[in-house]
Amino acid sequence: MRMKVCRRAHFNAAHRLYRKDWSDEQNVAIFGKCSNPNYHGHNYELIVGVTGEVDPETGFVIDLKKLKDYIKSEIEEAFDHKNLNEEVVEFKELNPTAENIAIVIWKKLRKKIDTTYDIEVTLYETPRNFVVYNGE
Amino acid sequence: MRMKVCRRAHFNAAHRLYRKDWSDEQNVAIFGKCSNPNYHGHNYELIVGVTGEVDPETGFVIDLKKLKDYIKSEIEEAFDHKNLNEEVVEFKELNPTAENIAIVIWKKLRKKIDTTYDIEVTLYETPRNFVVYNGE
Amino acid sequence: MRMKVCRRAHFNAAHRLYRKDWSDEQNVAIFGKCSNPNYHGHNYELIVGVTGEVDPETGFVIDLKKLKDYIKSEIEEAFDHKNLNEEVVEFKELNPTAENIAIVIWKKLRKKIDTTYDIEVTLYETPRNFVVYNGE
Amino acid sequence: MRMKVCRRAHFNAAHRLYRKDWSDEQNVAIFGKCSNPNYHGHNYELIVGVTGEVDPETGFVIDLKKLKDYIKSEIEEAFDHKNLNEEVVEFKELNPTAENIAIVIWKKLRKKIDTTYDIEVTLYETPRNFVVYNGE
Amino acid sequence: MRMKVCRRAHFNAAHRLYRKDWSDEQNVAIFGKCSNPNYHGHNYELIVGVTGEVDPETGFVIDLKKLKDYIKSEIEEAFDHKNLNEEVVEFKELNPTAENIAIVIWKKLRKKIDTTYDIEVTLYETPRNFVVYNGE
Amino acid sequence: MRMKVCRRAHFNAAHRLYRKDWSDEQNVAIFGKCSNPNYHGHNYELIVGVTGEVDPETGFVIDLKKLKDYIKSEIEEAFDHKNLNEEVVEFKELNPTAENIAIVIWKKLRKKIDTTYDIEVTLYETPRNFVVYNGE
Numbered sequence: 091m092r093m094k095v096c097r098r099a100h101f102n103a104a105h106r107l108y109r110k111d112w113s114d115e116q117n118v119a120i121f122g123k124c125s126n127p128n129y130h131g132h133n134y135e136l137i138v139g140v141t142g143e144v145d146p147e148t149g150f151v152i153d154l155k156k157l158k159d160y161i162k163s164e165i166e167e168a169f170d171h172k173n174l175n176e177e178v179v180e181f182k183e184l185n186p187t188a189e190n191i192a193i194v195i196w197k198k199l200r201k202k203i204d205t206t207y208d209i210e211v212t213l214y215e216t217p218r219n220f221v222v223y224n225g226e
Numbered sequence: 227m228r229m230k231v232c233r234r235a236h237f238n239a240a241h242r243l244y245r246k247d248w249s250d251e252q253n254v255a256i257f258g259k260c261s262n263p264n265y266h267g268h269n270y271e272l273i274v275g276v277t278g279e280v281d282p283e284t285g286f287v288i289d290l291k292k293l294k295d296y297i298k299s300e301i302e303e304a305f306d307h308k309n310l311n312e313e314v315v316e317f318k319e320l321n322p323t324a325e326n327i328a329i330v331i332w333k334k335l336r337k338k339i340d341t342t343y344d345i346e347v348t349l350y351e352t353p354r355n356f357v358v359y360n361g362e
Numbered sequence: 363m364r365m366k367v368c369r370r371a372h373f374n375a376a377h378r379l380y381r382k383d384w385s386d387e388q389n390v391a392i393f394g395k396c397s398n399p400n401y402h403g404h405n406y407e408l409i410v411g412v413t414g415e416v417d418p419e420t421g422f423v424i425d426l427k428k429l430k431d432y433i434k435s436e437i438e439e440a441f442d443h444k445n446l447n448e449e450v451v452e453f454k455e456l457n458p459t460a461e462n463i464a465i466v467i468w469k470k471l472r473k474k475i476d477t478t479y480d481i482e483v484t485l486y487e488t489p490r491n492f493v494v495y496n497g498e
Numbered sequence: 499m500r501m502k503v504c505r506r507a508h509f510n511a512a513h514r515l516y517r518k519d520w521s522d523e524q525n526v527a528i529f530g531k532c533s534n535p536n537y538h539g540h541n542y543e544l545i546v547g548v549t550g551e552v553d554p555e556t557g558f559v560i561d562l563k564k565l566k567d568y569i570k571s572e573i574e575e576a577f578d579h580k581n582l583n584e585e586v587v588e589f590k591e592l593n594p595t596a597e598n599i600a601i602v603i604w605k606k607l608r609k610k611i612d613t614t615y616d617i618e619v620t621l622y623e624t625p626r627n628f629v630v631y632n633g634e
Numbered sequence: 635m636r637m638k639v640c641r642r643a644h645f646n647a648a649h650r651l652y653r654k655d656w657s658d659e660q661n662v663a664i665f666g667k668c669s670n671p672n673y674h675g676h677n678y679e680l681i682v683g684v685t686g687e688v689d690p691e692t693g694f695v696i697d698l699k700k701l702k703d704y705i706k707s708e709i710e711e712a713f714d715h716k717n718l719n720e721e722v723v724e725f726k727e728l729n730p731t732a733e734n735i736a737i738v739i740w741k742k743l744r745k746k747i748d749t750t751y752d753i754e755v756t757l758y759e760t761p762r763n764f765v766v767y768n769g770e
Numbered sequence: 771m772r773m774k775v776c777r778r779a780h781f782n783a784a785h786r787l788y789r790k791d792w793s794d795e796q797n798v799a800i801f802g803k804c805s806n807p808n809y810h811g812h813n814y815e816l817i818v819g820v821t822g823e824v825d826p827e828t829g830f831v832i833d834l835k836k837l838k839d840y841i842k843s844e845i846e847e848a849f850d851h852k853n854l855n856e857e858v859v860e861f862k863e864l865n866p867t868a869e870n871i872a873i874v875i876w877k878k879l880r881k882k883i884d885t886t887y888d889i890e891v892t893l894y895e896t897p898r899n900f901v902v903y904n905g906e
Binding site for chain 4: 644646647648649667672674677679714715716717720721760761
């Protein structure tokens, strides 16, 4: 029996949407007020879903304590109370849109979680905007 | 990389579940108090999910401002503070169940959004009842 | 020891904001799209707070089953799936604004609940608009 | 047109994670404080999704009143205010993890709901941990 | 300037409502299914509000890290994943109703937090039932 | 009859907690990771409560459209997608703690709303931390 187990986490961060190789005008045209050079920020709410077989002995798909630990070490400690553009190495050259943040989170967790499991990352940038990425 | 981007919106409307070609008894038997001839209403909460490739240049699946504008012009302005049965043309002959409203929303957005994108409509009639439609 | 005990409930209804003794122009000027003659509607979320002494024998401020029953008989059965203007006697001559609905709910519960208790009614017309009335 | 219709419900229960055939040390090693012999408990929030064709006559995928009744009789009355390990027969020999509870719920509803429908069970053990099972 | 600062926390626990000095019939008559001898349980959601002057130097009413630590040591570690009746000394002879749990939480925090501050405890037993206690 | 009417709004912003006249060590000691010189950010959720008499003619305490407009012009346009420390004049010399932001919001709205009304500002910095200020 195969099932998805989900764990919610969160981090607060500043970011700015822009491309270094674009002019200010181009950045404003595409990213609007999200390209504010002084940054703005969000309370990111994260749901990590892990799909796998239910272990008939424990009744667990995955040890949630381990999943919590991976989320804590890989995501929360790396992103929380940070400026994503300036302080998180993955975004030095990558625009920190919700889409790209979700991909980075997915890739970081993918390295930690056995490949017999599928991973799905749901990232709320605000309660009104969110993205879902499953490695497709 | 393919991903779903979601945007939440809302509208308030009155409706009544019934078929004009049925007797009152039949309408009450099937639709219960939802067939009240004087109408009742809901705060509909809508989540529109759009799935597509992440543009490597912008880091966006879709320009959310455009998605917001489509939702505003096609759905919110058409449905908000309306009587769905009496004032929304799509429901003149179509019973405004949550299912049918979701299909109408999906079709209206389908005309506006490039077909390289998949569209999923989640419609909460109440916090306890909702439907999900993806054009299947 | 005095404490507030709260119970959440909900009902769905249609309504229209308007005064019979005003012209259509005046109604639209003041109530905007809420005065739509064909009605619109809401999922009203209700929180009833009852403040009183904790009974040292039971550890209860009030028997929640009784409070639930009062809310059910007085409010939910009277308002749910109704057209407030047309079908609820209290609003025959009273504009069903969130404020007035909260006052009506408060008065109906006040008759049922012993006056040693204070009553507070919180009524969400939408997740974004709500009122709080305590009989002041 | 095929669509998912969802209904939210809830029940409160006590449980303990452990295997009778394991030592206390083994149970604590794997299940941690969740194996407390005196039990702990949760407000389980349940979302049942039923996927099927929209009936062109009614505009319903399924009669929600029937779905509510099945959830009430099969799940709420069986689990609410119960000790899952001691009082719910399905868990006499089955560890009541969120995963196993979701499977039991799915199987109980599967017997009631016509097999032309797909069923999906989402079970929140807490607002931060949840599982999704669709019978795979 | 005086202001309320609030912090949300949570714990999961089993409990049973009953009085040892009452017969089973009396317990069932008053506490219904909440008096189940095998216990049931809840995800308690707790909001602690602390009201005091804003320190003009820091802009803080209270150091939230300290408040979090008090809640963790006094409440979460004492109550989480416990059987309140059997394992929490304050409820050995006190019925663990939401009201009494809120009073116990208030008293425990009152000993830790300077009396220049007012304390308010909001305790959700379920998303639908909650109590508010401020030491009155 | 006197009643509180509440309106929810939101804005996203970057900020940093620190005092210019303190050393970095002092700032870190008191404000921890919130003093990150590169900023972090939040989705601030705001509830503005306005308490006044219900106008017997309209059934309104206040015209919500006006309240929405004040919140939009005074708060959302001034704070949304901004760096509070760098771009909002009120925080040039004032540490943008949740407490201070709530006071600034209260003062800005106080100038717009007739003094026959009481104003209460609830500001969520995160879903877990919030403050309530009423001008005391």
